[in-house]
Amino acid sequence: MWYTIYCEDIENSLPIRKQTRAAHLERIQILVDQGRLMVAGPNPAIDSKDPGEAGFTGSLIIAEFDNLSDAQQWADTDPYTLAGVFRQVTVKPYIKVLP
Incomplete structure (x- = not known):
């Protein structure tokens, strides 16, 4: 199933993003x-x-995972998450309808 991973940055996240971008x-x-x-x-x-x-x-990432738990675990271990780029990460199931 598809899952949306919506991530909200901390203030002034750009320096951390730059340092971690390649791994992400x-x-x-x-x-x-x-x-x-x-x-x-x-x-x-x-x-x-x-x-x-x-x-x-x-x-925003929309990707396919076996279940919500796997999608959440993937999001929790993303290099940006681990480096502190995000202040909040929301993972939800997604159904693609169009196109």
Whole structure:
């Protein structure tokens, strides 16, 4: 089943994001390689594709897991989570309807 992982950043998370980005992207790439990723990306803090030093306010990942527990465990062990980028992470089941 698909699950949304919605992550809200702490204030001024950009320095930690930069330090941890490579490890976070490597982990996301595993989902891509396994065909389990629908979409993933950050929420810019300003209305721009390149927010620069304004940074980000959170991230969204929609990926396939066997169950909610597995999705939550994956989110709990993401490098951004472990490094303290996120102040809150919400994991919920998701049903894709369109397109």
